[in-house]
Structures are given as C-alpha cells and as structure tokens.
Amino acid sequence: MAAAKLSPADSLSFCLAQLTAAAGEGLGGGKDTATNETPLGRALLALRTRHVKAAGGIERFRARGGLRPLLAVLRRAAAAGPAPSQAGPGSAPSSVESAASGPAPSPGPAPSAVSSSTPSPPALLRKTLDLALSILANCCTEGECRAEVRRLGGIIPLVTILQCVKTDSIQNRTARALGNLAMEPESCGDIHSAGAVPLLVEGLTACQDSQCRQSVVRALRNLADSPQHRLALAKQGVVRPLAELLAAAPDPALTLALVRALLELSRGCSRACAEQLSLGGGLGPLVSLASHPKRAVREAAILILANLCAQGLVRPALGNAGAVEVLLGELRRRRDPSGASAASQQPLVRAVCLLCREAINRARLRDAGGLELLMGLLRDPRASAWHPRVVAALVGFLYDTGALGRLQALGLVPLLAGQLCGEAGDEEEEGREAASWDFPEERTPERAEAGSFQSLRSWLISEGYAAGPGDISPDWSPERCPPPPEPASRASPSLGPTSLRTPRALRPPGRSPAATAPEEPWGREGPALLLLSRFSQAPDPSGALVTGQALCGLLAYVTGAPGSPSPRALRILARLTCNPACLEAFVRSYGAALLRAWLVLGVAPDDWPALRARPAxxxxxxxxxxxxxxxxxxxxxxxxxxxxxxxxxxxxxxxPEDRVACALTLPFICRKPSLWRRLLLDQGGLRLLLLALTRPAPHPLFLFFAADSLSCLQGLVSPTVSPVSPTMSPALLPAIPLDLDPPSPCLYEPLLGPAPTAAPDLHFLLDSGLRLPAQRAASATASPFFRALLAGSFAEAHMDLVPLRGLSPSAAWPVLHYLHGCRGCRAALGPVPPPGQRLLGSEAEEALEAAGRFLLPGLEEELEEAVGRIHLGPQGGPESVGEVFRLGRPRLAAHCARWILGPGQCPRRRALALVGLVEAAGDEAGPLTEAFLAVMMGVELAGEGPSLDG
Incomplete structure (x- = not known):
C-alpha cells in the first residue's frame, strides 16, 4: 500500500510561516479552490488539532516563536471586526480601544447578505478568530506561555475582541483564554485594568450557550484572586448576575461553575457581595444546593453560606432561607469522629457564632440543637482556639432565660470559669459590618455608625445599663467597646481596695466630665464574666456558681490578672457571698475555706503541697x-x-460529708461564741472534724483547710494569743513552749572520773560491758523498781555489780543521772538525735522505754520534753512532727498538736505538719483526736491519761 500523502499543514514550519505571513500581510490571501480554505485557515486548523495537542506541542510552538504571530493575527482580526458602536450596551470604555497596540485599520461595513455557497468575509473572520483563540487558550494552560503572552501585550487584543465580536463561540473562547491568563497574578491585574470585567458580565447576561457561560464564569472566578480584586468585582456588579443565573436552575455543569465562582467571590465577604447575592435571589438556591448529590456542589454551597454570615445585613435573610439548620447540620457532621479535620470546621464555627448575633437566628439555632453543639465545642480541648469566639457568641443569649437554663444544665458555668485564665485564641477580629443586624446601620452625613445608635441607646436604657441618654457616647460601638456596667446588686457591698475599683473611661472629645459614664474594662475575659454575672443574678445561683471549679476560675482570674481585675468579677463574688441561698453551697463545697486560703493566706491550689515561685x-x-x-x-x-x-x-x-464540711467551715464564718461553742464543742463538730483527718480526703486541699480551721478555732478558744501574719518568716516563729530554764547542777558528776569526790558503793553492768558507778541508797529511793531490786529480797540487793539488761550506754546515761537526783541537768538531751533523723528505733526511744520499765515517770516527762525541744523547736521542720508522733507518747502527741495550732506558724508549714501527723497516725484516729482535744480543751495528758471519748 502506498504511503499516505503528507499535507503541507502537517509541518509546524509551514503553519508558522502562514501565521507570520498573515501577521504581516493581513488576513486575506488566495483561497484554495480544491479545499475551499485559505492557507491561514489550514495552518490554524492544523495547529489546533495536531501540533498544539501533541505531547510537548505547546512548548515547541512557544519555543519556535509562534505566540508573537498568533497574537498579531488576533490583533488584525480584532481590528477587522465590527465597530465598537455596534457592540451594544455594556461595552468596554474607550480606553480599551486606545490601549490596543498598533494602529487598527478602519473596518469596512459588513455586507447586508451572506452567500450560502461562499463564506462571506465576516464568516471567514469568525472562523479565523475561533481557531486562533482556541489555539491561544490552549497555549495559556502552560505557565511560560501565559508569561510570554502578557509580555507580548496579548491581553488588550483579547479584551477588544470581547468588546467587538458578540458571537457566542468567540465570546466563549475569548473568556477561556482570559480565564487561563488570569491564573497568573500579574496577568490578572492587567485584565482588571484593561476593563474586561464589565464585558464579561455583559457576555454572561447576553449569551445563551451553556459552554460560553461556563467559560465566562470561570474567568470571573479566576479574576477573584485577591481581596482587592474580589471587592472590585463585587463593586462592578459581578455577583448579582451570577446569583440570578443560579436561581434559574441551570444545567449541572453550569451550576458547578457558578457555585465555585461564588465561593471565590464570597471569601472575606464584602457588603457589596452579600447585597448582590441576596438581591439576585441566590440565598434560597444555595440552601437547596447544600443537599446536592454532588459533593463539590454541596460543599461549595455550604461554604458560601458560611462566608455570607460575615455580613450582618444578610444574616436574617439567611436564617429565613434555612441556612441556620444547614450550617449546624454540616458542622455537626464534620465534628463527628469520622468527619472532616478541625481546619475544615473553622469557617462553620465562625458562621454559627456570627448567627448568634440576631434574635431570629438565635431562636432557630436554639431549636435546632445549636446550644448543645456550641457546648461541645467548648468542652473540646482541640477546639481551644475557637473558645473565645464561642463564649462571645453565647453572650447573645444573655436575656434568653430558656437558653440560659439549658446552657447551665449543660455545664456552661465551669467552662466559663476555665476561660477566665485560659490562653487567647487565634481568631481574627470581626469588622464593623459583622455587627448585629438587630440594630441596623444608620448612614449619617458625618459617618456610618457601627449599629443603630438610636435603637441601641433606647435598649440600653430600657435594660438598666444606662440611666439616661447622656450616659452613652455616640462614639460607643458594641463591637469595639465593652458593654456598659451592669446595675449593681442590692446585696453587693462596696469593695474596699481602691485599686480594684472600676477605672474611669477616656472622655470623648466635646463631652463634659459629668456626661461621661465609667466603662468596664473589657479584655478577652469580658464575655465570660458577663455571662457569669448574669448567672449570679439568679435567685439561687449556688448550684452552678458556688462550686469548686467555678470559684477556682474566678479566684484565679482575680489574683492572676496582669492588671487590675474587672470589677465585674469582684461583684460576682460579693453577690454570691451575700446571697443567703448560697450559704450552704459555700459550706458543702469548702468555698469559704478556699476564699480564705487563696485570698487571705495567699495559697492557691497549685501552691499545695509544692510551693510555686511567685513574684511579689x-x-x-x-x-x-x-x-x-x-x-x-x-x-x-x-x-x-x-x-x-x-x-x-x-x-x-x-x-457525713456535709457534717465534716460544716465543722471545718464554722471557725471561718462564725464569731459568736455561743454559736461555735454549741456546734463545735457541745454538739461534737470538732470531734467530727478530727475523726475525718484519717479518712480519705473529700477535697484536694482538705488537710490544708483543716489545719487552718483548727488554728482559727484555737484562736477563738484562746483569744488572748494574738495571731501572727500568715506571711511571717519561719525563722521568726516562736518555739514550742517547753522547759527552757538554765540547766540545774548535776548530782551524778561527783561519782564520775578516776578520782570521784563521792565513793560509789554499787556499779551497774550494761550489755556492752560498761560499768557505771552508782550509790545504792540514792538509787533505791528514786523508784519503786530499784527499791525492790536493791533493797528488797532479790539477789541484787547483795551484789556490788548489778546488771541492767537491754540498755545502751547513751540510753542508760539519763537513767543514772535521774537515779541520783538530777533534774534538768540536760542529761536527757543526750540520747535524742538531731532533727531530720528518725526517732523510732533511736536511743531516745530506748531511753523512754527504759524510763517506763524502771517506773521513772519524771524521767519520761523530761525525755519527752527533750525530744520536743529538739524536734519541735525552731530547728525542727514540719516533717519532724510526724516523727515525734510516731513515738506513741500522749504528751508528745499533745506537743505535736500544740506545734500545729501555734498562732505564729506559717499556714503552709502548719498544713505540712498535719499531713505528716495524719500519715503517722495511719488508720488510728484515737490518739490524734485525743491530742488535739487535749490542747484545745486545756486538758493535760499524762503518759497513760484517761480517754476523752466518754
């Protein structure tokens, strides 16, 4: 078979030569009668169908310099088209014509009739334009081609063609080429400057072909590449025809193109965009498309609705169209564990929060389960960046009693308390146009106010926020300034510290000081405090606000605010403590103890048990x-x-828990002796508290609270002792009141040494082999045990060397001193180890056991006081208290209790000592209880004193 004959058009060089010739000589030329085509037409057709579509064809065409003659052909074709005056309304401004590069010959008049057998010049022109524009549009899909087309000035000819030739196919390919060029930011700006936007809008409304409309819509979408360009498009009326076209229910392909374009145009939605989309009837179709079976259409429609929420003027209409339910449903779906990522939830969260600014949308949101959704966001630590926005949105429900009740039931109060000292989110501030449309803007000759000042002022006065019109400055904005101060509670006393009072606001220009109302400081915690204040005004706010979590949040804010805390927080605390309905809640939740520990003593929960370093x-x-x-x-x-x-x-x-909490709280809030004596002493409140010390702690700070409560009660029982400041240095604390008299003369020393002044007639033999001298008569009279041993019928009565079993030399030393009449000669200090060493198993315990075994109660007392002097004195720390208590001596246990109850002790050291005491007591509460009762009741305990349980 013979090979197929190659056509000259199969050569790229031939096609480029024809392009170059046409660019230099014009679009005419001889026509091939066999094919009824001009050489230029064959070249363009071959370029479009074979050369450009081939692999690497666009790059070869550009590298061979094909773009320059192609653009020249387009310029000549544009110049040969109909005159601009015939283009109809909406044509580009005259600057487009003057900006075209190169002189354009005057177009001849179009023929009145066209022969059916021979294409007329306009028909040939359209075919040339169709082919050339198709080639250019395909080439502009490549980045380097787009850059070269812009460098060669190819944008102006395209805009001219768009203006002059109104054929749908030409408009379609021109719009496609411009859309491809607009993918480059520089080209996009040039297209805007060339005046293409009005021409594209005109083509959108004039053409009926779906493909042409899709190309125009795509071009407009690509031209919306920056906030400035989106605003320019909206101001030139681009959005409304798109919305109207969407409302006409076009075919699926055009619908997808429209929603994609509207999505780009609505990013950072401007007022003009929102107005046009609403006036064009696009809200209802967008809500309907939110349930479209095609995912791309569905998600684009939902995001457009979310973007529109940034403009307050359309939010009521959005709610009426059903957007509230749509956005809530989509956010709920994306928050599902198997849903979308957190980043994709952000625009929906923002939109739902903005919808809370109008009453009509708040009602829809509440009925659609939006409150539960917002609470779920607040509880989600992964959504912490959105928490400030959500709390600010919930402020919209401030006077919706039903919604507030539901929010309280869902646990809003502790979440708000946690927000007071949390980290600020990264959400951007909303502009003035996002303000609530419940107070529409008033366009005044001077300026546009952010919200209806007249309506807002009337509402503030009616709600009690302002006493009269003069209290509100016209410069006040609900979005940029804090709301005016709430009315003071009748139960709230005036706050004493001047540094905690409300600061004066800056006076606007032209207003007298008398007409200026003080403003609340409004930081990021302002919305949370406003909601908490609203909750605190309920008749019985105890269930929500008088809880450990809520009080901790308020106190953490009051004590940790960088500057002066908001007076609203102080009023909340004052309102709660003055409400009789909250008294029992303060008792049950240990709220009174927490107030005293955190504010009066300066010990926060985080400071216990490890003390944090805090700046003064x-x-x-x-x-x-x-x-x-x-x-x-x-x-x-x-x-x-x-x-x-x-x-x-x-x-x-x-x-049982309430009884313990009441007993612990009473010393803090009761000053009437008849009341606290009856409840704590006569009716067993103190015993309840002491017995609870060895049980599982009902509160993390229970032992700290208990130590402070017992100390306060001791101060009530013994009011003559003046308490010391809780911040006193431990080095300045008084010692335990033990025997501090100077040592008395030692009566045992004369028996010691190589030449004793008094001759011993007896020696005691220790297990170690050490012999200790003694006098039989003095030893026999010191104790019934030694009287029977040395002067009775036992064999030891006739022995000169009497063994003493189970005694070390150090433990025997105070025994021998005591047997010979020494009282207070400091011999008892010998076996006592220094602070920090264990007492159990030490020689001090051995000496105490020997004193009891030898029936020497006086020595026992002296040894116990020696232990107390060393371990419970200024050198001993809180950890020594438990060590002393482990010896199991009632008098030493009383010394431990006295150390804890001492008025000069640092509260934290006192509590740490109580912790050690409780650990030493273990499950046996009896000795611990008896020790504290003995100290408080003034009962002196002997070594085996009577029990106080009777």
Missing part, C-alpha cells in the same frame, strides 16, 4: 482585704437566724 505583687494586700470582706459577708449570713438554722441542720442532720 503589690496587690497581695488588696487580695487579703477582698478575702476578709467576702468572709465577713458569709459571717453575716451564717449568724443570721436563717444561717444558724441552716448550719445546725447541716451539722446534725446532713450527710
């Missing part, structure tokens, strides 16, 4: 005053008839 603050004095004021508020409630009944009921009829 000048506000510590103010914190102490605040704590004392709040405790005084509770004292007023506790000593009222209602409070006495409530506390009595808790102590006598409450659960």
């Amino acid at each position: 603050r000048r506000s510590q004095h103010q914190h102490r005053e605040l704590g004392e004021m709040l405790l005084q508020n509770l004292t007023v409630q506790a000593e009222s008839p209602f409070g006495v009944g409530a506390l009595t009921h808790l102590l006598l009829s409450g659960s």
Whole structure:
C-alpha cells in the first residue's frame, strides 16, 4: 500500500510561516479552490488539532516563536471586526480601544447578505478568530506561555475582541483564554485594568450557550484572586448576575461553575457581595444546593453560606432561607469522629457564632440543637482556639432565660470559669459590618455608625445599663467597646481596695466630665464574666456558681490578672457571698475555706503541697482585704437566724460529708461564741472534724483547710494569743513552749572520773560491758523498781555489780543521772538525735522505754520534753512532727498538736505538719483526736491519761 500523502499543514514550519505571513500581510490571501480554505485557515486548523495537542506541542510552538504571530493575527482580526458602536450596551470604555497596540485599520461595513455557497468575509473572520483563540487558550494552560503572552501585550487584543465580536463561540473562547491568563497574578491585574470585567458580565447576561457561560464564569472566578480584586468585582456588579443565573436552575455543569465562582467571590465577604447575592435571589438556591448529590456542589454551597454570615445585613435573610439548620447540620457532621479535620470546621464555627448575633437566628439555632453543639465545642480541648469566639457568641443569649437554663444544665458555668485564665485564641477580629443586624446601620452625613445608635441607646436604657441618654457616647460601638456596667446588686457591698475599683473611661472629645459614664474594662475575659454575672443574678445561683471549679476560675482570674481585675468579677463574688441561698453551697463545697486560703493566706491550689515561685505583687494586700470582706459577708449570713438554722441542720442532720464540711467551715464564718461553742464543742463538730483527718480526703486541699480551721478555732478558744501574719518568716516563729530554764547542777558528776569526790558503793553492768558507778541508797529511793531490786529480797540487793539488761550506754546515761537526783541537768538531751533523723528505733526511744520499765515517770516527762525541744523547736521542720508522733507518747502527741495550732506558724508549714501527723497516725484516729482535744480543751495528758471519748 502506498504511503499516505503528507499535507503541507502537517509541518509546524509551514503553519508558522502562514501565521507570520498573515501577521504581516493581513488576513486575506488566495483561497484554495480544491479545499475551499485559505492557507491561514489550514495552518490554524492544523495547529489546533495536531501540533498544539501533541505531547510537548505547546512548548515547541512557544519555543519556535509562534505566540508573537498568533497574537498579531488576533490583533488584525480584532481590528477587522465590527465597530465598537455596534457592540451594544455594556461595552468596554474607550480606553480599551486606545490601549490596543498598533494602529487598527478602519473596518469596512459588513455586507447586508451572506452567500450560502461562499463564506462571506465576516464568516471567514469568525472562523479565523475561533481557531486562533482556541489555539491561544490552549497555549495559556502552560505557565511560560501565559508569561510570554502578557509580555507580548496579548491581553488588550483579547479584551477588544470581547468588546467587538458578540458571537457566542468567540465570546466563549475569548473568556477561556482570559480565564487561563488570569491564573497568573500579574496577568490578572492587567485584565482588571484593561476593563474586561464589565464585558464579561455583559457576555454572561447576553449569551445563551451553556459552554460560553461556563467559560465566562470561570474567568470571573479566576479574576477573584485577591481581596482587592474580589471587592472590585463585587463593586462592578459581578455577583448579582451570577446569583440570578443560579436561581434559574441551570444545567449541572453550569451550576458547578457558578457555585465555585461564588465561593471565590464570597471569601472575606464584602457588603457589596452579600447585597448582590441576596438581591439576585441566590440565598434560597444555595440552601437547596447544600443537599446536592454532588459533593463539590454541596460543599461549595455550604461554604458560601458560611462566608455570607460575615455580613450582618444578610444574616436574617439567611436564617429565613434555612441556612441556620444547614450550617449546624454540616458542622455537626464534620465534628463527628469520622468527619472532616478541625481546619475544615473553622469557617462553620465562625458562621454559627456570627448567627448568634440576631434574635431570629438565635431562636432557630436554639431549636435546632445549636446550644448543645456550641457546648461541645467548648468542652473540646482541640477546639481551644475557637473558645473565645464561642463564649462571645453565647453572650447573645444573655436575656434568653430558656437558653440560659439549658446552657447551665449543660455545664456552661465551669467552662466559663476555665476561660477566665485560659490562653487567647487565634481568631481574627470581626469588622464593623459583622455587627448585629438587630440594630441596623444608620448612614449619617458625618459617618456610618457601627449599629443603630438610636435603637441601641433606647435598649440600653430600657435594660438598666444606662440611666439616661447622656450616659452613652455616640462614639460607643458594641463591637469595639465593652458593654456598659451592669446595675449593681442590692446585696453587693462596696469593695474596699481602691485599686480594684472600676477605672474611669477616656472622655470623648466635646463631652463634659459629668456626661461621661465609667466603662468596664473589657479584655478577652469580658464575655465570660458577663455571662457569669448574669448567672449570679439568679435567685439561687449556688448550684452552678458556688462550686469548686467555678470559684477556682474566678479566684484565679482575680489574683492572676496582669492588671487590675474587672470589677465585674469582684461583684460576682460579693453577690454570691451575700446571697443567703448560697450559704450552704459555700459550706458543702469548702468555698469559704478556699476564699480564705487563696485570698487571705495567699495559697492557691497549685501552691499545695509544692510551693510555686511567685513574684511579689503589690496587690497581695488588696487580695487579703477582698478575702476578709467576702468572709465577713458569709459571717453575716451564717449568724443570721436563717444561717444558724441552716448550719445546725447541716451539722446534725446532713450527710457525713456535709457534717465534716460544716465543722471545718464554722471557725471561718462564725464569731459568736455561743454559736461555735454549741456546734463545735457541745454538739461534737470538732470531734467530727478530727475523726475525718484519717479518712480519705473529700477535697484536694482538705488537710490544708483543716489545719487552718483548727488554728482559727484555737484562736477563738484562746483569744488572748494574738495571731501572727500568715506571711511571717519561719525563722521568726516562736518555739514550742517547753522547759527552757538554765540547766540545774548535776548530782551524778561527783561519782564520775578516776578520782570521784563521792565513793560509789554499787556499779551497774550494761550489755556492752560498761560499768557505771552508782550509790545504792540514792538509787533505791528514786523508784519503786530499784527499791525492790536493791533493797528488797532479790539477789541484787547483795551484789556490788548489778546488771541492767537491754540498755545502751547513751540510753542508760539519763537513767543514772535521774537515779541520783538530777533534774534538768540536760542529761536527757543526750540520747535524742538531731532533727531530720528518725526517732523510732533511736536511743531516745530506748531511753523512754527504759524510763517506763524502771517506773521513772519524771524521767519520761523530761525525755519527752527533750525530744520536743529538739524536734519541735525552731530547728525542727514540719516533717519532724510526724516523727515525734510516731513515738506513741500522749504528751508528745499533745506537743505535736500544740506545734500545729501555734498562732505564729506559717499556714503552709502548719498544713505540712498535719499531713505528716495524719500519715503517722495511719488508720488510728484515737490518739490524734485525743491530742488535739487535749490542747484545745486545756486538758493535760499524762503518759497513760484517761480517754476523752466518754
């Protein structure tokens, strides 16, 4: 078979030669009668169908310099087209024509009729344009070609063609070429500058071909590559025809193109974009498309709705169209464990929070389960960056009683308390146009206010936020300034520390000082505090706010705020402590003990048991005053008839946990002797507290609270002892009041040494072989044991060397001194180890055991005081208290209790000593209870004293 004959058009060189010739000589030329085509037409057709579509064809075409003659052909074709005056309305401005490169010959008049057998010049022109534009559009899919087309000035001819030739196919290919060029930021800016946008909008509304519309829509989408270009497109009316076209229910391909373009145009949604989309009837179709079976259409429609929420003026219409339910459903789906990533949830979270700014949308959101969804976000640590935005959104429900009740039931209060001192999120601030549309903007000649000032002022006055119109400056904005101060509670006393008062706001220009109202400081914690304040105004806020978690959040904010804390937080605490309904909750939750520990003593939960290094603050004095004021508020409630009944009921009829909590709290809030004596001493409250020390702790700070409570009670029992400041240095603390008299003369020394002044008539033999001299008469009169041993019928009565079994020399030394009449000669200090060493198994324990075995109670007492002087004195620390208690001596246990209850002890050292004491006691609460009762009741315990349980 003969090989197929090659056509000249199969050669790229031939095609380029024809292009170059046409660029230099014009679009005419002889026509081949056999094919009824011009050589240029054959070359363009071959370029489009074979050369450009081949692998690497675009690169070869560009490398051979094909773009320059191709653009020249387009310029000549554009110049040969119809005059701009025939293009109809919406044509590009005259600057487009003047900007075209090179002079353009005047187009001739179009023929009135076209022969069916021979294509007329306009028909040939359209075919040439179709082919050339198709080739250019394909070439512009490559980045280097796009850059060269821009360098060769190819954008102006395309805009001119778009203006002059209104054929759908030409418009389609021109829009496709411009859309491809717009993928380069530099080319995109040139297309905007050339005035292509109005022409594209005109083509969108004029053409009926779906493919042409898709190309135009794609070009507009690619032209929306930056915020500036998106705003320019919106201001030129691009969005409304897109919305109208979407509302006309186009074919699926065009629908996808439209939603993709609207998604780009709505990023950082401007007011013009939102207005046009709403006026074009696009909201309803977008809500419908949110359930489209095709994922790309569905997700684009949902994101457009989310973007529109940034404009307050369309949010009510969005709610009416059903966008609230759509966005909530999609966010709920994406938050599912098998849903999308956290990054994809961000625009939906932002949109749902913005929808909370209008009352109509809040009602829809509440009915659609939005409150539960927002609470789930607040509970999710992975969503911590969105927490400030969610809390600010919940402020919209401030006066929705039903929603507040639901939020409280869902656990909002502890989450708000945790937000007070949390890390700030990374959410951007909303602009003025995102303000609530419940107060629409008023366009005044001077400026546009952020919200209706007249309506907002009326609402603030009606709600009690402002006393009159003069209290609110026209410069006040609900989005940029804090809300005005809430009305003070009638139960809230005035706060003493001046540094905690509300700061004065800066006076706007032109306003007198008398007309300026003080403003609340409004930091990132402002929304959470506002909601907490609203909860605290309920008749009985105890169930939500008087809990350990909520109080810890408030106190952490008050004591940890970088500057002065918000007066709203102080008012919340004052309101709670002044509310009689909260008294029992403060008792049950150990709230009063927490107030005293954190504010008065300066010990936060994080400081226990390991002390954190904190910088010294000048506000510590103010914190102490605040704590004392709040405790005084509770004292007023506790000593009222209602409070006495409530506390009595808790102590006598409450659960075991409530009874212990009541006994611990009473010393902090009761100052009437008749009340605390009856409840704590006569009715067993103190014993309940002491017995609870060795049981599982009901609160992490229970032992710290208990040590402080017992110390306060000791101060009530013995008011003559003035307490020392809780911040006193441990080095300045007084020692345990033991025998500190100077040593008395030693009566045993004359028997010692190589030449004793008094002759011994007896020696005691120790297990170690050591012989200790003694006098029989003195030893026999010191103890009934030695009287029977040395002067009775035992064999030892006739022995000069009497063995003493089970005694080391160090333990025997104080025994021998005591037998010979030494009292207070410091011999008892010998066997006592220094602080930090164990007492159990030491020679001190051995000496105490020997004193008991030899019936020497005086020596026992002297040894016990020696142990106390060394281990419970200024050199001993809290850890020594447990060591001393482990010896099991009632008098030493009383010394340990006295050390803990001492008024000058540092609260933290006192609590650490109690911890050691409880660990030493183990499960046996009896000795510990007896020791504290003995000290508080003033009962002196002997070595085996009577029990106080009777």
